[in-house]
Amino acid sequence: MNELFTNYQTQVLTTLLALGILIITRFLSSKAIRKVGQISDLNDIRTRLILKYVAIGHGVFMVSALVLIWGVNFREVGLILSSVFAVIGVALFASWSILSNITAGVILFFSFPFKIGDHIRILDKELEGINEFWIEDIRAYHVHLRDPQGELVTYPNNLFLQKAVRLLQPDDADSDGSDAL
Known part of the structure; x- marks a missing residue:
């Protein structure tokens, strides 16, 4: 175990740093979103929905950071990601209006015109x-x-x-x- 840590010390420390940054930014963004929702007197359900979107964004960011930190072979990952994105692309194209409605919902939350x-x-x-x-x-x-x-x-x-x-x-x-x- 000690040899494993010695060989991958930089990656382990960078992963811990990235995890710490993720926790801090998630906490701060969550607090800011709740504050915006409270100040603008928005429905709590809308605030929780935006918090869910931000959590998903943080998760995607963390997975991307881990791939970069641990130096995953991009040729292997590229093949998998191209297959996954092809399927997702077809699904999103078929339901493009759903994606635009979600984006509009986020805009309505932060601009709170109504x-x-x-x-x-x-x-x-x-x-x-x-x-x-x-x-x-x-x-x-x-x-x-x-x-x-x-x-x-x-x-x-x-x-x-x-x-x-x-x-x-x-x-x-x-x-x-x-x-x-």
Whole structure:
């Protein structure tokens, strides 16, 4: 065992340093995300979702660092990774909208232009009839909206960022002249 440590002393110490950096950055980023969620009065479920994304990112970073530290043969790893990425690439291409909705959900979390309970108007010609809603929930892929008739509408996060959305005040009137919702 002592001979093993002597032969790989640099790699073991560098791995421990990388692990320490990972723990510190994960703790600090987690604390910062929770603080942003608390300051902007965001739903705890949204905060936990972003924390999960950051944890996955840290994990990918750590695996990459370990591959570099231990000097894994890139030809062997390249063959495995090219096969894995080919399968993942086909899967992501088939579900590209899911990836864009997740990314839009992260952007909505950090920019927090809207909160749960806000009354909004979506300026979209493709929406039939009513375009005023209350935001009921903001999830990873879509936003739950409630229309004046009480029906639940799910609206994809990427469209929520692409379309113009107006935050309505309680005294704003509906487009047909009736009282605000």
